Amino acid sequence: MTTNSAAHRGATTPTTDADGITETTVDGVRTVLAPRSGLLTAGLLFRVGRADETLATSGITHLVEHLALHRHGLGDLHYNGATAATYTHFHVTGTPADVVEYLNGVCAALRDLPLDRLETEKEILRTEAAGKGHGPGRAAALWRYGSRSYGLVGYAEAGLHRLTADDVRAWARTRFTAENAVLWITGDSVPEGLDLTLPTGAWHPAPAATSALPTTPAYFQGDDGGVVLTAVVPRSTEANLFAEVLGKELFRALRQKGGYSYTATADYCSRDTDSATVTAIADALPQKQDALVGAFIDVFAKLRAGRIDQADLDAVRASALAQFDTPELAACMLPGHALNLLLRHRNLTAAEARAEIEAVTVADLHRVARAVWDDALMQVPGRGVDWAGLAAAPTESSEIVTGRRYSAVEEGNGALLLGRDGISLVAPRGQVTIRYAEHADAGLPGRRPPPGGRRRLHPHHRADPVPHHRGRTLRAGPRGPGRRRDPHAAARSGPHPAAAQDHAEGRTRHRPAHLVHRTAVGPRHPRGAGGRLHRAARLRGDPDLRGRGRPRRGRAVPARVPDPLGGVRDPLGPSPAPPQAGPELNRTPKGRLPIRGAGPSRAYGVRRTAYGVRRTVSGCAASPRP
Incomplete structure (x- = not known):
């Protein structure tokens, strides 16, 4: 592999750190390289994701990703794209020529999206969402952040239907830019022919987190049949190791000892530049859910009290240190290094990371345990957990407008x-x-x-x-x-x-x-008795009235009602013929008030509602008046 000239490619002077990771710039895109044997793997990261959208535009980033990959649909490359909360990632594995073909195609598509496929890709995204399961933290994100920022990952891509070609083009032009991207390649140099020409723009920092929780720790009731606890803490080595210790405690207490759960684990994941999310999950059968909740909270009570086994810390520390013995370590660190560079988070060398892991103590984990509980949002399958000191998450607004x-x-x-x-x-x-x-x-x-x-x-x-x-x-x-x-x-x-x-x-x-x-509503119905008879005719299938709206709630005609002339009749059936004058004409059922005047009578009933008395038509002795 050879590199193009720096003048043509806009490359800066490369720098290499102690681990062998080289940083340079290609076509205005920050690029990191690290050698690895075998096929090349490359990834192009953009600092834009679902958290950057609004509820009205949610799904636009995912839509751009699909449009950018459309032209590779029939190729044989091993590639993919992903849209996360704070970044969008295009990655590929293959020969240098394959990597160049893929990345050049992605950048060319981002410069000129195939917007003729806009509606088709929208349908594909809806199909993808219908067949995709949701992770355990999806509901927690919605309850914690609301319908903004990182809470949008808990919502469907509700903005797809209203996005226009101009909307998508403007989003790609302002967010998928050279200044807002980072490229990583598992090679010692940039492959020949690579063209990363992208629109110029600015780097966008990760969005500030919103909050829908007035206080924490808090809980909400979910339907997943298990317990999920999430907490946001500062990014740190201590918090990462605490998540591993927490997973061991949950597995020991809930599966091995209690026998309540099949899955009982914990995870640590960076959210943005400075914060990370600790997630703990455990499942159970319906008859064991109450016992599961109690045992789950007991595990946290133990850790918050500082009763953390040194053996557990030593075990997770040894596992963390073992990763530094991986062959071609620099190439393995490359994706994380590029993501930190994209988010402007400090990158540690292998030696610095090893030193931080070795310095963690039980007291550090105790401090993290209390921080996790203080910011906890817990999903419970049944009754509330106010008894454990958690407040119910709000389900209504605290104030109303004047x-x-x-x-x-x-x-x-x-x-x-x-x-x-x-x-x-x-x-x-x-x-x-x-x-x-x-x-x-x-x-x-x-x-x-x-x-x-x-x-x-x-x-x-x-x-x-x-x-x-x-x-x-x-x-x-x-x-x-x-x-x-x-x-x-x-x-x-x-x-x-x-x-x-x-x-x-x-x-x-x-x-x-x-x-x-x-808001969306059907046509209004004619008022008065004529309107109600109009609806009755429509419901029985009158071809001239079918499809002209629907009856208002609470005013359906009863199935069979007394006839003013005696007996009962079906109000949706044909009206009887006008009766002949005679002594039976003015006879009305008990409680019915005939309309005064000559000719056949109309009978009305009195219906009491929450807002007063309403007259309703209940029978008709003659055909409806024109």
């Missing part, structure tokens, strides 16, 4: 409050508040809201007090019997916050934003 109140009429499940700075939904199961400022259409340069001005708001914390049975139209203006819209209300209250954004975007609305908030 504004106009609109009570739910049809379903009787609460009220909607519209304020100048947000919206609140109050229901028997809790309350949810969403601030407009936290839900701007951010994440993409020049992004515009959906047509018609509709926005779908989602709380950042795990809260859902109202079941989403169907679409709703929530009118913020005074609508109802005897009430008219006030044309001067907007002038008295001043401009709504959304009006300034609409003006800046050059968009107008057919109705002022402070008067209406729309």
Whole structure:
């Protein structure tokens, strides 16, 4: 293998550390090299991942990755791509020519994405998500961070359906740049012909973590049938070794002694530049879950008390030190070295890492154990664990906005409050508040809201007090019997916050934003008895009425009702012929009030609801009036 000239490739003077890892620059991309026998393996890392997205744009990074790899779909290379929370990785193994072909193709695709396949790749991503299992920490990320930053890994890629070609092109142009990338190659030099030309840009630091937990330690109830505990701690050698000791304690207590679990282990994983996540998991059968929770908490109580066996520390230390005896150590360290370089985290030489491992004591592990418990978020399969000192994670907002109140009429499940700075939904199961400022259409340069001005708001914390049975139209203006819209209300209250954004975007609305908030809903039904008869005809399959909406909740016509002329009839069946005048015409069932006037009568019943008395049609002695 030979290298191209430095002038042509933009390479800087290479530097080599004590372990034999060489650092240079190729086409503006920081590159690290370390020799290894056999085939070459290379990886191109970008500092962009799911945590950089918003809920409205979630899935865009994964979509760029798929589009960049499309042209390699029919090749024989051993390659892949992966999108994580903080980085995207393209890697390949093969001959130098194979590596050059793959990396050149990825960079060429990133410069000019095959956007003609945009909708096809969206469908492929949805298919991938439908068949992919979720890790044990997925729900914990959602509860800890909410619907932002690192919590997005707990959500589906909900933004795929609204992403346009311009959105994807802009994301690739600003995030997949030379300054935001690091290349690693298991070779002593850069292969001939490598072209890493990428758009110029800036390095993006890892996003700051958000929080949906007012206090820790905390717990939430999950449906996975096991226990999962996560905690965020500073990245350190002590925390890494503690996770190994914790795994040994859990296996010993929950599987070997208690017999509760098949899987009982712990893991340490870096989250960003300065923080890492410690995860402990254990499973159990339903009849043993309560005992599992108690034994799991007992293990942490033991470690927090400082009862850590020196033998366990010595065992995990020996295992950690053994990795430095691996042949071609520098090449094995290369992927981690490149990721630290990408995140701007300090890289240790092998000698420095060995010294830190040897210096860890039981007292260090004791300190980490207390830090893990103080930041713990625990998923439990059944009852709460308040008795262990953990607080329940919030499932509702702690405050509501001040504004106009609109009570739910049809379903009787609460009220909607519209304020100048947000919206609140109050229901028997809790309350949810969403601030407009936290839900701007951010994440993409020049992004515009959906047509018609509709926005779908989602709380950042795990809260859902109202079941989403169907679409709703929530009118913020005074609508109802005897009430008219006030044309001067907007002038008295001043401009709504959304009006300034609409003006800046050059968009107008057919109705002022402070008067209406729309969600998906079917056509409205005609009011009064005629409307109810209209629905009855539609339900029985009238071809002229089929598909024109659906009856409002709580107003279904009963299966069989008394007929004003005696007997019973099916309200969805054909109406009887108009009766002849006679003494039986004015006979009505008990409790029915005929409409006064000449001609055939209409019978109405009285229906009591949570909001008053409502008349409902229950029978008809004649055909519906036109």
